Amino acid sequence: MSALIWLIPCALALGGLGLAAFLWALNSGQFSDLEGAGWRAIQDDEDADRAEGPRGRPDAR
Amino acid sequence: MGRALTASVAPPDTDGGRLGEAARPQTVSLVVENMHCGACIVTVERALRHMAGVRDARVNLSAKRATVTYDAALTGTQPMIDALDREGYRAAESVETASELDSRRADDLLRRLGVAGFAAANVMLLSVSVWAGAVSDMDQTVASLFHWLSALIAMPAIAYAAQPFFRSASSALRVRRLNMDVPISLGITLATAMSLFQTIRGSHQVYLDAAIMLTFFLLIGRLLDEQVRIKARGAVENLIGLKSLTATVVDGDGRVERMPARALVPGMKIQVAAGERIPVDGRVVSGTTDIDESLITGETMPRWAAAGADVHAGTLNMTRAIKIEATATDDNTLLAEIARLMQAAEQGRGQYVRLADRAARVYAPAVHVLGAATFIGWMIAGAGWETALTTAIAVLIITCPCALALAVPAVQVAATSRLFGKGVIVKAADGLERLAEVDTVVFDKTGTLTRGEPVLKNGAEISDETLAAAASLAVASRHPYSVAVARAARDRGLAVVAAPGVLEVPGSGLIAPLAAGELRLGSEEWVSGTDLPSQGQAGSLWFLDAESRRFALRFEDAVRPDASDVVSVLTAAGYEVCLLSGDRPAAVSDVAERAGIAQWWAGVKPDGKIDVIADMKARGKKVLMVGDGLNDAPALAAAHASLSPSTAADISQTAADAVFQGVPLAPVLETMAVARASQRMSLENFGIAIGYNIVFVPLAVAGHVTPLIAALAMSLSSIAVTVNALRLRTRALALAPVRRPT
Numbered sequence: 001m002s003a004l005i006w007l008i009p010c011a012l013a014l015g016g017l018g019l020a021a022f023l024w025a026l027n028s029g030q031f032s033d034l035e036g037a038g039w040r041a042i043q044d045d046e047d048a049d050r051a052e053g054p055r056g057r058p059d060a061r
Numbered sequence: 062m063g064r065a066l067t068a069s070v071a072p073p074d075t076d077g078g079r080l081g082e083a084a085r086p087q088t089v090s091l092v093v094e095n096m097h098c099g100a101c102i103v104t105v106e107r108a109l110r111h112m113a114g115v116r117d118a119r120v121n122l123s124a125k126r127a128t129v130t131y132d133a134a135l136t137g138t139q140p141m142i143d144a145l146d147r148e149g150y151r152a153a154e155s156v157e158t159a160s161e162l163d164s165r166r167a168d169d170l171l172r173r174l175g176v177a178g179f180a181a182a183n184v185m186l187l188s189v190s191v192w193a194g195a196v197s198d199m200d201q202t203v204a205s206l207f208h209w210l211s212a213l214i215a216m217p218a219i220a221y222a223a224q225p226f227f228r229s230a231s232s233a234l235r236v237r238r239l240n241m242d243v244p245i246s247l248g249i250t251l252a253t254a255m256s257l258f259q260t261i262r263g264s265h266q267v268y269l270d271a272a273i274m275l276t277f278f279l280l281i282g283r284l285l286d287e288q289v290r291i292k293a294r295g296a297v298e299n300l301i302g303l304k305s306l307t308a309t310v311v312d313g314d315g316r317v318e319r320m321p322a323r324a325l326v327p328g329m330k331i332q333v334a335a336g337e338r339i340p341v342d343g344r345v346v347s348g349t350t351d352i353d354e355s356l357i358t359g360e361t362m363p364r365w366a367a368a369g370a371d372v373h374a375g376t377l378n379m380t381r382a383i384k385i386e387a388t389a390t391d392d393n394t395l396l397a398e399i400a401r402l403m404q405a406a407e408q409g410r411g412q413y414v415r416l417a418d419r420a421a422r423v424y425a426p427a428v429h430v431l432g433a434a435t436f437i438g439w440m441i442a443g444a445g446w447e448t449a450l451t452t453a454i455a456v457l458i459i460t461c462p463c464a465l466a467l468a469v470p471a472v473q474v475a476a477t478s479r480l481f482g483k484g485v486i487v488k489a490a491d492g493l494e495r496l497a498e499v500d501t502v503v504f505d506k507t508g509t510l511t512r513g514e515p516v517l518k519n520g521a522e523i524s525d526e527t528l529a530a531a532a533s534l535a536v537a538s539r540h541p542y543s544v545a546v547a548r549a550a551r552d553r554g555l556a557v558v559a560a561p562g563v564l565e566v567p568g569s570g571l572i573a574p575l576a577a578g579e580l581r582l583g584s585e586e587w588v589s590g591t592d593l594p595s596q597g598q599a600g601s602l603w604f605l606d607a608e609s610r611r612f613a614l615r616f617e618d619a620v621r622p623d624a625s626d627v628v629s630v631l632t633a634a635g636y637e638v639c640l641l642s643g644d645r646p647a648a649v650s651d652v653a654e655r656a657g658i659a660q661w662w663a664g665v666k667p668d669g670k671i672d673v674i675a676d677m678k679a680r681g682k683k684v685l686m687v688g689d690g691l692n693d694a695p696a697l698a699a700a701h702a703s704l705s706p707s708t709a710a711d712i713s714q715t716a717a718d719a720v721f722q723g724v725p726l727a728p729v730l731e732t733m734a735v736a737r738a739s740q741r742m743s744l745e746n747f748g749i750a751i752g753y754n755i756v757f758v759p760l761a762v763a764g765h766v767t768p769l770i771a772a773l774a775m776s777l778s779s780i781a782v783t784v785n786a787l788r789l790r791t792r793a794l795a796l797a798p799v800r801r802p803t
Contacts (some may be wrong), residue, residue: 004203008210012183019179026172032164036122039099 180218285470348383468746471786484722492718496736505688506642515616578607670696
């Protein structure tokens with residue numbers, strides 16, 4: 001039973017990691033445009049040079 | 062509030078003294094109405110990013126919005142709207158709307174669902190160990206440790222994740238009403254408190270897993286419900302897009318200024334370019350053109366307008382730039398009037414009580430009575446308060462309307478996604494329920510039973526060369542007949558190339574002076590070269606080829622190919638089918654005959670349409686209105702349920718419960734069949750949920766339900782209703798005969 005001492009915290013930590021990832025995705029707007037994201041992947045990027053300026057948001061590409 | 066907010070976000074681009082300030086980036090949200098695909102994303106973002114002063118532009122396709130970061134000193138909102146207009150997109154400044162609040166609420170629910178899911182998974186993990194341990198060698202201290210761990214995980218999670226239920230329950234109680242959330246909150250709170258107490262005492266009656274699973278499943282139901290609602294609300298944004306047109310105002314000195322249509326006052330002179338929508342009701346001051354009024358009247362043929370003619374807001378100027386004088390402000394245009402009629406008509410529909418709410422009205426009190434009776438019963442029987450309370454909680458958890466709260470949303474999501482696959486977008490959250498109750502179907506004519514666009518009728522009499530030559534003129538015009546000619550040529554596989562030097566003469570036709578001879582396409586007088594006053598023979602166009610031969614091209618507004626099939630299926634299923642149109646009696650009776658509809662009204666005005674529908678309602682009929690024109694919008698809102706084709710006016714699409722795409726009319730049948738099936742399925746799901754209760758409630762009342770059984774029964778019934786709902790996605794459906802009250 002001594003394995004429980006580290007197995008339970010491990011299980012909780014892994015679950016917590018998943019939860020944190022989910023909350024991060026939600027807060028950073030990953031789910032806000034489910035339609036558009038799919039379309040963007042198949043579009044040719046013509047002004048990649050423009051968005052990579054200092055103000056290009058990390059999720060803008 | 063929204064107006065004040067956007068005004069502060071986007072100051073007008075007057076630059077007095079502003080250039081000296083350090084440029085601070087501003088952000089504005091634009092509603093871009095007609096974005097549909099990936100190409101639109103790229104075009105819109107590029108158009109905005111290439112403007113001076115715009116730092117970044119990001120499109121959200123689902124919300125049909127573009128968020129723009131810009132320097133207020135260099136640009137403003139109006140130039141952005143103009144830039145998008147040049148690309149062919151109608152944009153408007155976004156106002157803080159209900160749909161934005163809705164999507165924030167959905168995000169909030171999703172966050173709570175994530176937390177509840179995490180906690181439920183971990184608590185279940187621990188609980189399963191304890192249950193397994195009960196039949197093997199787990200000692201008491203480990204079981205107790207697991208209970209404590211569960212409590213530590215579950216309690217904060219419940220306190221956070223179940224808040225939507227607590228809030229809804231407390232606001233219901235404050236006005237002395239019971240809703241579904243009252244027994245839910247009571248069950249969750251009591252189970253958690255009791256479990257904590259039992260954990261401290263080291264007993265086995267711990268219901269934490271049941272409490273957190275309950276929260277998790279209920280949140281899923283709540284989220285599904287919210288998503289159906291968001292889709293419904295998002296469509297309303299289009300209406301705002303339609304209303305916030307931009308006008309080009311010409312003042313006394315001939316200076317030109319762009320301003321929003323809502324700022325127009327009577328007397329202003331407005332320039333309307335070819336291809337633009339007329340921003341306000343007014344009178345033509347100079348210029349002649351053809352006006353497409355299909356949005357207002359449902360009539361496909363453009364109307365010829367010269368100086369002195371009245372024009373309406375929302376109609377399309379087709380052939381040539383005109384100048385008009387505004388005769389009404391934004392608030393009293395025909396468009397605004399129709400919007401008001403629509404709002405008034407919608408009031409009646411607001412009283413509709415949804416199936417789940419009707420079930421809750423019966424169910425919630427029953428649950429409370431049962432829980433209380435169990436507690437009192439056990440107290441009378443002489444058991445201690447602890448046993449009595451534990452049993453009462455088990456009853457509450459077992460009866461907790463988890464399956465009930467999931468039953469309807471799960472069915473609705475399955476139904477809407479099935480319809481979505483068939484090109485039908487369900488907009489109103491309760492639309493399917495109302496559609497299921499319909500027993501009378503009223504169709505509009507132009508654009509609904511018919512395709513709303515003329516097609517070449519006598520194509521067989523015209524040779525390929527002639528058609529190709531006519532099409533080479535026709536491609537230069539937006540007149541519906543010209544479009545029909547060009548399309549007929551393309552359908553035959555002919556290469557359509559615009560003839561060099563094509564000129565459009567508004568009200569007459571097209572001319573191309575070629576070396577071989579002159580080509581003309583237009584009215585009979587125009588083609589024959591006689592300057593006779595127009596006899597206006599409806600439904601035909603003449604073509605003069607290079608050898609001076611004349612050909613008549615005849616057109617008709619073709620009935621949708623499967624219209625008569627759909628009508629006969631509806632009639633066979635016992636629905637009453639009518640045709641309600643604003644068009645001339647002759648045209649209406651012709652279409653009615655071709656579609657096989659016996660009962661029809663012609664020449665009906667928008668308010669007249671409401672009257673017809675109100676009259677049917679008064680006779681106890683549940684009416685489904687299928688229509689597309691702006692003139693149908695009030696009727697769509699007044700009817701018990703409504704459908705409109707995706708070619709319909711924006712305002713009609715807003716009023717309709719569902720919008721269908723494509724040329725065939727069959728989606729109407731599919732929508733009705735799915736609506737009926739989903740209603741039946743919701744009832745089936747209620748049946749499943751009640752079935753579980755019939756089995757487990759007696760056990761719970763008798764005190765035989767352990768925490769394990771409570772958690773399992775609840776999860777199983779939730780899964781059962783969800784799986785049952787999912788069957789709707791693939792099942793073959795036929796329209797069942799309508800039930801009539803005898």
